[in-house]
Amino acid sequence: MKIQFYAILVSLLLFFSCNSGSKSTIAKKIKKRIDYVNPFIGTGGHGHTFPGATMPFGMMQLSPDTRLDGWDGCSGYHYSDSEIYGFSHTHLSGTGVSDYGDILLMPTNKIIFNNGADGKEGYKSKFSHNKEIAEPGFYKVHLDDTNIDVALTVSKRSGIHQYQFPKNSKQIIILDLEHRDEVLDSKILVTDENTIQGYRHSKAWATNQQLFYTIKFSKKIKNISYLNEKTEGKSVKAAFEFDENDGNTIEVKVGISAVDIDGSAKNLEQEIGNKSFDEVKKIAQETWEKQLGKIVVEDKNENNKINFYTSLYHTMIAPNLYQDVDGRYRGMDLEINQTADFEYYTVFSLWDTYRAAHPLYTIIEQKRTNDFINTFLAKYDEGGIMPIWDLAANYTGCMIGYHAVPVIADAFLKGIKNYDAEKAFEAMKHSAMQDKLGLESYKKFGFIPVEKESESVSKTLEYAYDDWTIAQMAKSLGKENDYKIFIERAQNYKNVFDPETQFMRGRFKNTWFSPFDPYEVNFNYTEANAWQYSFYVPQDITGFANLLGGKKSLENQLDKLFTAKKETSGRDQADITGLIGQYAHGNEPSHHMAYLYNFVNKPSKTQEKVRQILSEMYQNTPDGISGNEDCGQMSAWYIFSSLGFYPVTPGSNQYIIGSPLFDKATINLENGKSFTIQAKNNSAENKYIKSIKLNGKNYEYSYLNHQDIINGGTLIFEMTNKPTNWGTKDAFIPSTEIKEHLIVAAPFIAKGDIAFKEKTTITLAIAEKDSQIYYSLGNGFEQYKKPFIISEKATFKVFAQKGTSKSAIIKTEFYKINPNIKIDLQSEYANQYNAGGDNALIDGVLGTEDFRTGTWQGYFDTDIIAIVDLGAVKPIQQLQINFLKDQRSWIFLPKSVEIYTSIDGKVFKKIDNFSFPIPKNEEIVTIESMKLLKLGNARYVKVIAKKLGTLPTWHLGFKENGRSWLFIDEIQIN
Incomplete structure (x- = not known):
């Protein structure tokens, strides 16, 4: 009787609490995890995310396109826009280069093929964020101009559009295969009264992207109109008209494939078939709910939970499945391959994601990590090298390092080994033994000279870390000779360390590149300056500290980093954002830096900085990410750091402890165990660690071992509002140190x-x-x-x-240099392109075709005026001047070059006006010389090279009001 009474009482309490209009504790507990995901985070600012529907690591990203090109149009959508061009099926999440945007569909009420980007009438439509919904696996928007409601949902390789047309309105759907990047070929084939199929092959970042499609309409096609009556070629668009008397709703089911048309049809049939829109949406959102349940956080701060689950969501968008339901896929050789042993993926933004996203996957995506590595090895077989940044069966050649290597080593050393380890090691060594991208010099000298390769400092540092991970795997496999080779190479960071300035610097002809400004963003670093790359020695932090003068010196240098002025000089670099001093959270080379304080016995400083970054750099707003989201890396930093630790050195099996953000978080592991993190007495003020217990025992170490997480258990933090002595003793601090096979740095x-x-x-x-x-x-x-x-x-x-x-x-x-010859530069060159200084144009050193190797003198948006003094009047038999043309990099030949001579340096006579051709839209890089013979007797030669100025209308930079560079080298007078 008592049991029944209490059961009735509890039921009544539940009823009244759930229906009282207040957000009760019980109501909060039943809130779904997908409700905490805000896909609009990152769609503003420079986050470059998209809000549309996708599945975890899925092939299709069905999302609205509001922007066609430009830096902040990389994902196809920007929150500041007010017009939608349509809905395409592939998108990149948080990248720095735009691609994808394939197979655009747009419902409208008139037949019109112009998209409206030119300001004329088009099929685009205005929309309002007030009538826009984005959830995991679902997107909905109202098109204001046509009064059409659009809803989208997806499966892995297929999706459904649902269009609700107004009554008595024409029902027309535009298919635009020309949308977005350059089309190589495309086709529309009508196969029955409800179905069309075809393909779109395009060129952008991926220079040969092949996509095939099958589209099924829920209503019969009443009429079809084609742009210029073309169904095949580079400019193919169609308008499909439907009977408005046959209901106001049209569902469009779309399957895609990188293999062939049959593959797209099979993907659609097997994944969606006869399922309704609501059924597909339900499956998608249930899948996301389960996926997000891999980490469960509990906290009173709703915004922190939204930031966390949105971050977790973002880490699960890429890499993308690139394999059909029958196991076929297009490999890096562009041939069709097949496997049933693993799932094949693309979109590996490895320079970003090896740092934290892939280490996160070793905890919550172990099976998928095996698939990733098997994918790397398949790509190695197909294309001859493991990917650096691959996209749609294309090597993009983007970014630096060979960072598939640390992903494999980190997984292998953590016991994730469902692949051929010997073959993996072979592929790792193969990546490191190439002669391209500066590796030939790196292997020969132990560093990359500035004059041999661009971004030489960053490449030297990243290669050294990658080599350390090869050494660790070699040691685990018992390969002592390989271990020696690569542990020696792992110390090459010493060769770019300048003890006088305490920074990592470029070595130009074995001198330091100068004049030196650690704030200057130049071609010696990748998307960074000396401040932001000089701490990148995760494999030998002890050795690095010793170069600086010890742990106290490293601490002082870190303090200077976080308190330095925020401004940068030199090249404008959009990636350098989220500045705290010169710490740039918006770009990956900085991501480990706050945790370095643990290595110098000052974990409280790590705790302080980590909490600052968590609270300032991640917000529940469209511009709530401080830089490009970068395929999950920015979000992975948040996930790790909010849990209370971070992988400073993937491959070490250690996570460096910071400051947990949540009261409680539980990691649900694939082995059936769970690892729970609790933070007692936690608050914004209580960011410092008073004590830790691991599985009930006091834990003094300021780092955590991977196996402690995988074994399951509890990690309990006791937090306080002041720094403590926890984790400060030498016995308890983390350390990475290379102790054997020590090298001698090059002088x-x-x-x-x-x-x-x-x-x-x-x-x-x-x-x-x-x-x-x-x-x-x-x-x-x-x-x-x-x-x-x-x-x-x-x-x-x-x-x-x-x-x-x-x-x-x-x-x-x-x-x-002939001591009698002098040069008077009356124009100011850019320091980052100084080529050695004021005498660079008469020093006898000739520039190469790569402008970033320090041998060219660069002038931005200015004419070059230089006067050469020969020291005495003499007959001039020949004058030759070299200019660089690299129009992709905004470097153009001068419009003209005027040559004057003088006897006294006061009165100049015009000798010639040499004109270069009007620039054409071409990407070739060349060195162009102008040569004049028999200039007569003179002591002074004046050269005036006229800038192009405003970029041509066909150039990508024209829309940004871009201006040209002039790059000049030797003025040779004989």
Whole structure:
């Protein structure tokens, strides 16, 4: 009787609490996880996400397109826009380059093929965010201009559009195969009264993207109109008209495939078939609910939960499935392959995601991690190399490093091994032994010289970390010789460390690239400056600290980083956002930095900085991400950090402890166990750790081992409002340190000019002081003891030795400039393109076709005016001047070059006006020379190179009101 009474009482309480209009505790508990996902986060600012419907790691991303191109149009949608062009089926999430946007459909009420982007009448429509809904697996919007309601939902490789037309309105659906990127070929084939099929092959970032489609309308096609009556080619559009008397709703089911038309039909039939819109939506959202349940957070702060589950959602959009239901896929050789052993994926933004997204997958996506690695190995077989940034069966050649390598090593060392480990190691070594992208120099010298390869500092640092992960896997496999080779290469970071400035710097002809400004964004770094790359030594933080002078010096340098002025100089770099001092959270090279305080016994500083970043850089707003979302990396940082730890060094099996954001979080593992993190006495003020218990025992270590998570258990934090001594003892701090097979860093020219007039005094130095330096000027090597003088052209060689270990021998050519020749530059060059300084145009060093190798002098939006003084009047037989043309990089030839001569430097006579051709829309990079013969007697030669100025209308930068660069090298006068 009592049991029945209490049951009735509880039922009544539940009834009244759920129907009282208040948000009760019980009502909150039954709220779904998908309700905490806000797909609009990241669609504003520079987040570059899309709000449309997709499945976890699915092939289709069915989303509205509001922007056709431009930096903030990368995903096809930007929250600041007010017009929708239509709904396409492929989109990239948070990338820095636009691609995809395939197979655009748009419901309308008149036959019109123009999209309206030109300001004329088009099929686009205005819309309002007030009439727009975005949820995992579902999107809905009202088109204001036509009064049509659009709803979208998806399965993995297929989706459904639902169009609700107003009564008595014409019902027309536009299919635009020309939409977005450059079309190589496309086709529309009507197969029955409800079905059309075809393909769209296009070129953008992926230069040969092939997509096939099957589209089934729920109503019979009444009439079809084609643009220019064409059903095949580069400009194919169609308008499908339906009978408005046959109901106001049309459902459009779409299947896609990268294989062939039959594949798209099979994908549609097997995944959706006769299912209704609501059935597909229900399956999609149930799938997302289960997927998001891999980590369950509990907290009073609703916005934090929204940020968390949206971040988790974003980490599960890419990589994308790239395989049909029958196991077929298009490989990197563009041939059709098949496998039933694993699922094949594309969109690996590895420079971003190896840092935290893939380590997150080793915890919550172990099966899929095996599939990712098997995909890498398949791509290695198909294309000859593992992907760096692959997209739609294309190697894009984008970004740096060979970061499939740490993804494999990190997984392997964590026990995720459902692939051929020997083949994986072979592929890892193969990536590291190439001769492209600066690797030839890197292997030879232990660093990449500025003059040999762009972004040389970043590449040297990233290669060194990648090599460390190869070494760790080699050691695990018992491959001692490989271990020695790659653990030595892992120390190459020492070769770009300048002990005087304490920064990682570019080595230009074995001197430091100068003048040096650590705030300057230039071609020595990847999307960064010296501040933002100089801390990137996750594999040997102890060794790096020793170079700086010890742990206290590293701490001081970190303090300077976070308190430095926020401004950058040099090149405008849109990726550098989310600045705290010079820490740039909006870009990946900074992501580990706040956690480095743990390595110097100051975990409270990590806790403070991590909480600041969590609260300032992630907001529940469209512009709530501080930079590009980057296929899950920005979100993975939030997930890890809000849980209370972060993988500073993937491959070490350690996570560095920060400051947990949530009262409670539970990681539900694939092995059936769970790992629960609790933060007692937690609040915005209580961000410091007082104590930790792991599985009931006191835990003093400021890092966590991977196996502790996988074994399941509890991690309980006791939080407080002031810094404590927890985790500060040497015995409890994390450490990465290379202790064996230590290398000798290569010495450098600390002072002296490579190109000089009378003479130059050479001072040599080395990053590590306890090595001996030996040099040669052609007559054998001698030990360096003090600065020496070079007064003639010379070939100089130098190396360092410590015990029996030697550095690489570095060779430098010294040039003697005719002391009688002078140059007066009356225009200002950009420091990042100074080519060696004021004498660069007469130093005898010629530029190469890569403008980023430091040998060209660059001038932005200005004419070049230079006067060469020959020192005396003499007959001039020939004048030659070299200019670079690299129009993709906004570097154009001058419109014209005026040449004047003078006897006294006051009165100049015009000798010639050399005109270059009007620039054409072409991507070839060339060095163009202008040459004049027999200029007569003169002492002074004046050169005026006229800038192009405003970019041509066909250039991508024209819409941004872009201006041209002039790149000039030697002015050779004989």
